[in-house]
Amino acid sequence: MGTPSLSLPVSPEVARALWDxxxxxxxxxxxxxGLVYFPPTIGWDIPSFQRPHHLARAFTIEGFAVVFDCRNARDPVFGFKEIEPDIFLFKGPAELLKELPVTLVWCFVYNVHHRLDVTPKAPLVYDIIDTIEVFPYDRSLLERNHAWALQWADLVTCVSRALQEDFVEQRPDVLYLPNAVETWRFETYGVPMPEDPALQAFRAASGPVAGYCGSLARWFDFDLLGNVAKNLPDWRFLIIGPHLDDSGRQHPALGQPNVFPIGPRPYPSIPFYMELVDVGLLPFRGDEVLRGLSPLKLYEYLAAGKPTVVTPFPEAQGFPGVLTAGSxxxxxxALEKAADMARNPxxxxxxxxxxxxxSWLARVRTALDHLEPYLAFAGPTRPPVRNAP
Structure with a gap:
């Protein structure tokens, strides 16, 4: 029997290699x-690891292999590449995916339609991480994906209590599954930080440090940052992360003498930068989008032992060491109070x-507990899934 053909124009030798x-x-x-499939989401090789990356890693710790689809990203992959133990990046003809023994599909609103790329027998998780308005994709596609997945996904999860409340009437079984943290990354006691020339001006100054590590976009309150920095001229404000849009690239707050924006840094190095920080900082704008927010960075600040000051949003309630303030x-x-807390071992x-x-491992185990009826099967004894034909 010959090698099956592929939709892409590749040589027979390349086709055989892909099927191998x-x-x-x-x-x-x-x-x-088993095998967990993450449809196209964001690339693997990016400065700031996000929820899909952490979940993929946690699934491998729990004993699964993972295919992380990068067809929409710039990762230099063709076919399958094992980027970490049991994590396979994929970029190539979609028909290759149909032949994989996928055990579980983990989707977000922008990639639910890619469920069709793999076997329809695999149970599907629909992970709601924000409101539809946040995502820069075709609105009609997002609405179709959301409507289908809310009805037919085998498990629906929500990253915040506010989002869970939005959908509990349609899906009474919706599961609260917040963000988490790889705590081992932040156990950097006594490990020297790599040299970074961008910190020269920061190190030349002195005073307490408030640190922000994350993306800079329209939800970041640059005006608040600028005013707080003026109110605390003896503090340093270390801002780490990429600009996702133009909302703050030229904002005067980033040019103030005690504000130090150094751009993005590789994710594995972030714990070392957190060693420079006294207090974590989350100055977000107060709009409806924040209602469903669950900042991953908040967990990472706490893993680093940093009290944190945030603008008010529902999901920040109940965290130890987190102070809220608006003006x-x-x-x-609140920053001054948090600095006092940071001095208390x-x-x-x-x-x-x-x-x-x-931990992310705890989150995966919670999801697997709820998926047990669909995953604990052998051949025809598998219970029916909610997936529509």
Missing amino acids: QVAWVSRRAKERR PASFAA EVVAQLRRFAQRE
Whole structure:
């Protein structure tokens, strides 16, 4: 029997190599608990790891192999590439995916339609991480994906309590599955930080440090940052992260003498930069989009033992060491209070203990507990899934 043809114009030798890779990934899946497929989302090789990356890693720790689809990203992959143990990046003809023994599909609103790229027998998780308005995709596609997945997904999860409340009437079984943290990354005690020339001006100054690590976009309150920095001229404000749009690239707040924007840094290095910080900072704009927000960075600040000051949003309630403030004056006062907390070793230890319980592995195990009826099967004994034909 010859090598099956592919939709892309590749040589017979390349086609055979690609089908050999399918067999390789399939064997690995059978050696593990199964195979989890993440449809096209964001690239793997980006400065700031996000929820899909962390979940993929946690699934491998729990014994699964993972295919992380990068067809919409710039990762230099053709076919399958094992980027980390049991994590396979994929970019290539979609028909290769149909032959994989996929155990579970983990989708977001912008990629639900890619469920059709793999076997329809696999149960599907619809992970709601924000409101539709946030995503820069065709609105009609997002609405179709959302409507289908809300009705037919085997498990619907929400990253915040506010989002869970929005959908509990349509899906009474919707699961609250907030963000989390890889706590081991932030155990950097005594490890020297790599040299970074961009910190020269920062190191030449002195004073307490408020740090922000994350993307800069329309939801970031640059006006608040500028006013707080003026109110606290003896503080340093270290801003780490990429600009996702033009909303703040030229904002005067980033040019103030005690504000130090250094751009994005590789994700594995972030814990070292957090060692320079006294207090975490989340100055977000107060609009409806924040209602469903669950900042991943908040968990990472706490894992680093940093008290944090945030603008008010529902999901920030109930975290230890997190202070909320809205006006420049109250935000500045909260930073001073948080700095006092940061000098208390018992507070720092409490924050780290809290973060230890909020791991990505715990999140995956919670999801798997709810998926057990669909995953614990052998051949025809599998219970019916909610997936529509």
